[in-house]
Amino acid sequence: MERHIDINDYDYDLPEGRIAKFPLGERSASKLLVWRGGEIAERHFRDIGDVLPAGQLLVFNNTKVIRARIIMHKPSGARIEVFCLEPHAPADYERAFAVKGGCEWSCIVGNLKKWKEGYVEVGFEWEGRTEHLRAWRTGGGGREQIVRFEWTVDRTFGQLLEHLGRIPIPPYLDRESEEIDNTRYQTVYSKFEGSVAAPTAGLHFTSELIEGMKARGFGFEEVTLHVGAGTFLPVKDEDAARHPMHTEHFEIRRAAVEALRERWGAITAVGTTSVRTLESLAALAWRIRKSGSPEVGRPVGQWELYDIPASFSGCEALDTLAGYMDREGTERLKAATQIMITPLGYEFRIVRNLITNFHQPKSTLLLLVAAYAGEAWHTIYDYALAHDLRFLSYGDSSVLMR
Structure with a gap:
């Protein structure tokens, strides 16, 4: 199937002064843009528990940035x-x-x-x-x-x-890493070393915020995806469909699959790396359905998810994956993904809501946001620019809910 994406359709003017060069003094003090069914509001990140629907399962990427x-x-x-x-x-x-x-x-x-x-x-x-x-x-x-x-x-x-x-802070910060980056360019829940870039949507969470949300009935689950430097690679081809996606390794526990099954339909991905991990599970499950094996030695292909029938739901995918892990007696599944989520008819099977920062123009991460929000991504980013929200890794946050 021929695929074409004009990357110029996903461009916007990002003034240098809007890039957050350093984190705020308090993680959860960042601004939070709330996009709900087309309507936009503005809160602070500490209000995330008031903004999300009750009973959501938030999925973190617990990777840890190495001093690479x-x-x-x-x-x-x-x-x-x-x-x-x-x-x-x-x-x-x-x-x-x-x-x-x-x-x-x-x-x-x-x-x-x-x-x-x-x-x-x-x-x-x-x-x-x-x-x-x-x-x-x-x-x-x-x-x-x-x-x-x-x-x-x-x-x-x-x-x-x-x-x-030294901590490898993003190149667009245009500065040397400093002492503050050793702690603030890590999430408070980071565990497993392997990333050369932080899953930045999670940088806004504090331990106190997480505990308070748990007390209110929110669920929390973790996956691991080690973020590679390819996440910063610009899309150089005018046709973004020709951009070769980088490979990233991920891991999910059997208990996490069970938690996802229990709250399917109420899953909030914290960051694009969590989205990439969760959505890649459907590809592994479809392989199991077709051949009996997830073939974890072969990365999930860039366009593999687009070729899976729409009738194969996320709930069915999680059931298939859980059944396979039970039969094999495996508690952890390790795989890799090259998935590219774009507005070219991508069907989100696992993820319901998305917490994410504001991404670079002409980036694969902006394509992912556009796949979720459709043309409304323009409205979201226009609002953020007009209302002095801070951009990129150390910037402010958004929660997107269809």
């Missing part, structure tokens, strides 16, 4: 920045962070032209001794390089990143 940027030097003194994207060997996140001695990662390298051969390194003090982390390029090409790391100290790679790395 490491500043290293060649023996000649040339400064090389190594930005770890995802593990290569071992390829599993848990094992990659737990390994000692050496590992390989897919990386973006800053000042690559100065690193033709040999190693780069960084020295550091650990318990009174001078230690070294060294890196060699072993493969890859173009934007991403395969980098081999080796180190002298008896510590895991995760511990080394925590000690040496």
Whole structure:
């Protein structure tokens, strides 16, 4: 099937001064644009429990941002920045962070032209001794390089990143990371390391806000999707349908599938990464229906969801997935997705409501918002611009309810 999306239809003027360069002093003090069935209102994020319908199940992405940027030097003194994207060997996140001695990662390298051969390194003090982390390029090409790391100290790679790395704040903030980013560019519920960008819709939640909503009958569930740097890749092709979507790894527990089944029809996704995870479940379920297996070794394709019959509901998908996990005796399902949610007739099967920040012009995230809100995305963004709402990762929030 031929698909065409003119990316210029998803453009708007975003003045530099409207991009929030730093977070507010209090997470839940951000403004909240409320879009409900076409009507717009404005609240503060701390009011989210008054805005959402009673009994909603909110789904968080509990990934944790890693200190993925490491500043290293060649023996000649040339400064090389190594930005770890995802593990290569071992390829599993848990094992990659737990390994000692050496590992390989897919990386973006800053000042690559100065690193033709040999190693780069960084020295550091650990318990009174001078230690070294060294890196060699072993493969890859173009934007991403395969980098081999080796180190002298008896510590895991995760511990080394925590000690040496820097939080990779988004490039559009146009500044170096600061101390405040170490805490505020993480959600309060982050658990599992693996992301190079935060699931920013969740940055507005505080522990107190969550506990207060639980006391009022709201449900909370978690999935894990490790956010890759591809989330910031601009759509360069005039036809956005030709934009190659990046792969992101996700995981869902059997208990979460059960919670989704119980509250299907009342599911609020906190952020676009939660949307991508939840909607990808329908593709895995359809594979089970067709072949008996979710084929988790094969990422959910960019357009795979569009080819599933509309009659296959989200409720049916969750039933299918739960049945498979019960038969296999598995408590966790790990998979990957390249899903691209666009206004080209995408049918939301799992997600009912969406909490999300304001996204860049001509981005795949804006396409997702337009898929949900239709042409009303123009009205939503025009309102946000006219009423001084703050944009992008550290900006204000919106809750979209059809």
